[in-house]
Amino acid sequence: MGKLWLAALLFMAVACGETPSSSASPEQPTGVPASSDIPVSSSGGATPSPSFVTPVGHTINPRKVPWISATPTDDGTALDVVWWSGVEPCNMLDRVDVTETAKTVTVTLWEGHDRRQPDAVCIEIAIKKQTRVQLPSPLGGREVVDGAR
Known part of the structure; x- marks a missing residue:
């Protein structure tokens, strides 16, 4: 937990010194309100490694979330x-x-608020996350589609 907070503070410190780009990059979500835009470094800074997560189920108000890559x-x-x-x-x-x-x-991610902490208030920072999705049958030559878009 301590490492996550340290990483979050470091991310905020770096992000505060940058100006958000007006052009979207391939990894920047589109259609997100301006207050939630993800800063894009004009200096070509390193992209953070994703945090690995697994589905928890039974969250409050789950909603579709667009993803940026499916490898x-x-x-x-x-x-x-x-x-x-x-x-x-x-x-x-x-x-x-x-x-x-x-x-x-078609892969659709759903996120919601943790049911065990319904009154929690969270800071607005971007976290890159990753999960592994088992397919019912091998992908083969099929196209992967984002179900949230």
């Missing part, structure tokens, strides 16, 4: 999905829905 494992039986989120307990991965067709695999 298949070597054997194609799973996807490593990465997205921008907020801090826990306000932004917890509730579940991941997977819908398959012959041509596509």
Whole structure:
């Protein structure tokens, strides 16, 4: 827990010295209110490593969350999905829905507020998160689609 807070403070200190870019990068979500924009470094700063999370289920008010990448494992039986989120307990991965067709695999991430801490107040900072999603059948040549977009 202490390492997470240290990382969050370091991230905030670095982010405070940067000016948000007006152009969206491939890893910056679109359609997010200006107060939640993720700062993009014009100096080409390092992208933070994602925090690995697993679905907790039964969150309060789960909502769809867009992801930024879905990379298949070597054997194609799973996807490593990465997205921008907020801090826990306000932004917890509730579940991941997977819908398959012959041509596509649609992955939908759902986040909500931790039911055990319904009155918690969280700071607004961006956290890069990752989860591994097991596929019902190997990906093959099918396209991966974001169910939140």
